[in-house]
Each structure stands twice: as structure tokens, then as C-alpha cells.
Amino acid sequence: MPIIEHGTVPMTEVADHQSQRTLVSKQQGARSLTIYEVELQPGWEGRLHTHPTDVAIMVMTGAVQMVLGDEVTTVRPGTTMLAPPGVPHKLVNRLWVPVRLLVTYPTTDLETDYLE
Numbered sequence: 001m002p003i004i005e006h007g008t009v010p011m012t013e014v015a016d017h018q019s020q021r022t023l024v025s026k027q028q029g030a031r032s033l034t035i036y037e038v039e040l041q042p043g044w045e046g047r048l049h050t051h052p053t054d055v056a057i058m059v060m061t062g063a064v065q066m067v068l069g070d071e072v073t074t075v076r077p078g079t080t081m082l083a084p085p086g087v088p089h090k091l092v093n094r095l096w097v098p099v100r101l102l103v104t105y106p107t108t109d110l111e112t113d114y115l116e
Contacts, residue, residue: 002028006037017044017093026108035104040064042097046090048115055083055105057091062099065092088115 004023011019017040024035037060048067057066058080065074066081068089075081083089093099 017041058102064099
């Protein structure tokens, strides 16, 4: 059973207003789970997309706008957003501080279909 010390996993360099680090993946021996931490800098806007599986996004610090289907919601720490399979979604950071998220999905090879 792997024990993963988050502090030993470095964040990537900031590129395109974001950085991330993978905490659980097939590299650690997972067969059907991925968890990564992502930090979105002010001005970051994702592209509208879907996945064939659930994706859970937990806000750890900061706040972010989530477009989920026809709804736009500002989400703050202590909240988990669920993007169900096939539902278009994207994240936007229009605030002046970074947002830190934990992203979890039940596969080691996430398929993404970009809509924009």
C-alpha cells in the first residue's frame, strides 16, 4: 500500500496560468483512480468540455467560477463540485487570487471531449 506524502510531490511550473501535481495515479499503482491538485492563477479560463465519467472538484483555497451545463456558480473552500458524465463544464478564475483544487475521477486515463 503506497503512502503518498503530498509535500514530496512538486507542483509543475506555472504555464498558461496553471500548475499542478499528481497525487494518485497509475504511476503510484492505482488501477481506477486519479487525484491531482491544481492551482489556477487569476485570469485562467478553461475550455468547455465533457468526460464519460464523474469528475469531482474540491475547492481548497480561493474561489472559482464553474460553468456546469447552463449554470454559472462561484464556488468557495469547503465545496465540492460534481461534473456528471456527459455534462459540459469549465472553470474560470476571474478573481485576484489563485484557487487551489483537488480533482478526483474514477479512472487512470480520463477521456476529454472539448466543445470550444
